Amino acid sequence: MIGLESILVGFIVAAAFLWVAWSILLPASVRVRLRRLAGHPPEAQSRASSGCAGGCCGCDAAGRRPLRSHVTPEGGSDGRCAG
Amino acid sequence: MSSTAILAGPPRIALVGNPNCGKTALFNALTGARQKVANYPGVTVERKVGEFLSPAGARVQIIDLPGTYSLRARSPDEEVTRDVVLGRFEHETPPDVMVCVADATNLRLHLRLVLELRKLGRPIILALNMMDVAEARGCRVDAGALSAALGVPVVPTVAIRRHGVRGLLDQIDRTVALASGSSAALSGVAPCGWSEPTASDLRAYHREVEDVLAAALRDAGRPSLATRRIDAALLHPAIGLPFLFLVLFLMFQAVFAWAAWPMDMIDAGLTWFQGTVGAALPDGLLKSLVTDGIIAGVGSVLIFLPQILVLFFFILILESTGYMARAAFLLDRLMGGVGLHGRAFIPLLSSFACAVPGIMAARTIENRTDRLATIMIAPLMTCSARLPVYTLIIAAFVPNRTMLGGLVGLQGLVMFTLYAAGILSALAVAFVLKRTVFKGAREPLLMELPSYRLPSARDVLLGLFERARIFLARAGTVIFAIMILLWFLGTFPAAPDGATGPAIDYSFAGMLGHALAPLLAPIGFTWQIAIALVPGMAAREVAVAALGTVYALSETGDALSGSLASVLAADWSLPTALSLLAWFIFAPQCVSTLSVVKRETNSWFWMLAMVAYMTLLAYGAAFVTFRVASALLGG
Structure with a gap:
């Protein structure tokens, strides 16, 4: 059974992955397009x-x-x- | 764009002027921003936009522009100024008011641009800057007579001390109010009558400047005696270059000597923190993540903050005094010998901080092939992100000994050698490039040498604060997030039952490291180094943090037992350490640099060419270093 600690660690790792993917791995042009699609101004x-x-x-x-x-x-x- | 739409926004004011006249200092004074200012031409290469509230309560948008001597632009940074002033940028109106900044000590040169701008027919305010320096030299300018002769309002200012800013703001309010009342002003229509000034136009401007000066300059003053005397020594053919190398040498000695005790304090603080957190958390995944992943990784980089600050303290002092421009002059012959343009010095110098602003500073170079050559070699200059890597390896493998009666520290000497290696390799690559792909005649260096100035303590402290903020922000964002991921990759999958080695051997990171190891074995790299090089692509110093995490996870206990340097000293051979140093002199491991190369050259080709040549050089240099060191020292 998955404990609370494992869920917390999993959440932290997932958040770190999403941040790295968004900020470093994703090309700037794709990021800008996604922000526009979400209705946000460019960075x-x-x-x-x-x-x-x-x-x-x-x-x-x-x-x-x-x-x-x-x-x-x-x-x-x-x-x-x-x- | 309709004029209605334009009038709906705040008035736009452009700061225009010759290089190094104090535009950015004025921009900072008006907006409260902290854009970089330095005492040499070519610091600003791109427009910067800010806003402030005028005394009348109006929101005003202000644009800081690169310096130019004329709207007859010859380099990309000057083209930015010309295009903003003439309203040639798409989706952007021309400025409603231009604040022309002029150095009061050198009006003969600076007024020519004022006359050129006046011809555009837009409202102009002349900010007569550096009045304190002018007065110290006995130079007396009658601001009222100057205003009458030019037909524009004149406001005396001392931008770096925020003197005269209130008067300038009041004048901006008056000019904007006056302009919005007239039909021609604030119309948002680009001046269509502008044509590039011809040689005879420039001669006519020059004659008009003489007339204006005859009416407004009461006493021309004398050039600074101190500047002349200092230059007589520091630019002397025999003394100049040795003094420059002495300054650089002392800088690297200080990086080690001055930063030692604050680094020890940070190290002790982190060790205490790691122990406290480790004792507070029960054994398990969370404890491993916090101690082995985050604290060991991020802490490995944080420890280098004092060294970064000492390095930048020297750079800021040299920039603000005006010595950097002299260094460009002194090194011009050396740079010319390899075919580099004299103006390449400033971009290369900026690259000691970071290759990104260095590559952007290459915009001041007019010739495209010279600019490309400078961009291609800029990442070879030792950026401060390499400092943690160098320091870590030096601390692990170079004894903390002094030589020559305690005057020279061995560790500082090795650091100086590594920086020199970066410079020499950049010159060697430039030599090859200028004789193969970037052939062309060399153009002479024409650069105004600014007067020496005492550094402002406020500016230096703000500069250091900004460096510390950037460094800590990166440690708290990029490095923090990557270390969490690296911990995950170094922890899962868990070691099988009955496994004898450290758990990381069986993890995803261990598999990756072992897979890359054969490729890197010829240059002496271990599988742990192979793992560290992969996240190191994000930024070079991440490799240090990655080594911290990898070795923490490799320990049989929960945390790294000693400092990372002592662990490396025990685990690596000296040839491996030297090989890694050689690798980092050349390695193109920085996505920010590569993306700015793509942007500045507008080409994937040059970015990929940079990756290819730097990787080949890095591998070749590491291979030769490892083999020679192994043969001599026994690897």
Whole structure:
């Protein structure tokens, strides 16, 4: 009989698999199409320019998420006025 | 697109100006963003969009653009600026207002673009930036007279210190209000009268600039004496290059020396955490997942955070002082010797952080074959994701000894050698490429050398915070998820009854490792390394985390008994360790890099060519290293 621990571990492994499949294995074009089919706007940043731990600051059109602000679908922000 | 639709959105403002005049610093000051700024030209190669609320309460969209000397664009980054300014992008209106950023210390050069933009007939504001530097040099600009001579509002600013931003915001409000009241402005119609300026147009602009300066420049000031004196030493033919190599050498010594105690602290903290969690959880699958899978795997990478930060501390300091542009100048002859364009230096330098921004920075190179050659060799530069791999193997196999009376650490010296190997192999590949597939005459390097500046502590700290955030985010997402999967593959199916070896031998991961082992045996790799290389395709440092998990699962007990480095030292031969180092100098194991190569070259061919040549080089280098080391040391 499958115990609660096995179900919990199975759930964690399945969630990790889905995340890796969505974020790494699935081509960006397929991901964008699936998001559109689900009625969501395209991601603010493309995977290709997310860079590595080396610290790519995201040079794509949208740029990085600004401080204390939200990123609009186009990648903009409502960053505060620094004046 | 109808004008109604355009007017429905917030006003769009573009930041335009020559390279290295402070556009991105101004963008950050206006939006609160933390886009990368540095004291050399060519940092921004793509437009960035942000929004802010003006003092009048209006939502304003602002676009930061790559620097350009003219709308007569010659390289892909300059084309981005030209196309945004002229409204040539599909589904995008031209900016309603242009904020032209000019370096107050070099108006003669910067005003030419202002005149070119003024001709478009759109509302312009001139942000007279770096006023603090101008004043320090005795340069006095009459902003009112300049505004009258140009016919555009002028606002003095010091973007990196957020000075003058309030005045600029007020001026933006006034200009937007004025423009929305006039019929021509905010119409969203691209200027159709623009034509590429001819040589005589440029000469006319130059004459007009002289007239404007005669009216507005009260005192031209003197060039920075400090910059001239420092350059006299640091750009000296005999001193310059040795000093550059000394700086790089000290940087790698510091990576080991300064990071030692925080790494020990993280290691001790993780060991305590692993022990505590292991003691709290009952034996079973969940305990194995948490201790052997997640903590052993993710922890193996987290430990390298201090080294990443020390490396970036030096890079940020060198960038913000203006020394990086000098390094490009010093290495131009060396780069020219292998046929590389002088401008290739900045992309290659950016690749020390990560090949992705490095490859994108190649947009500043005008010639397509030069750009392709730079893109093809950029991943050979040692990116910081290789740092955990190198450090792990060095810590395991290179004794922590000092030489030359304690001045030089052996581990730092080996790290410096590995970085040098990456640079030399990139130059060698460039030499071959430029004489075969990318033939062409070499173009000279034309680059403005910025004045030396003291680094801003705030910017350096923010830069380090950003690096740490990115590193930890990856450890908490990509590496975390992959380690869970690797644990699953290393645990199931369970070992059969009566099995004597570690359970991982019988698992899916063990089967995969043993299947790949014959292919990698000639280069001395074990089946555990074979397993680690597969998830390492996601990012190079994942290989370290994978080794942590694989060895944790290989232990007869529940957790890894010692540090990963000590386990590797006991399990691998020295030729195997050297072979893996040689492999990682060349291996193209990073999907982000490959996808950005495909995007930037707009071709599958170049991406596949990169995978092929780098894999062949990696295998060949590892084979030679393993065989020679085995013969000399006895594998």
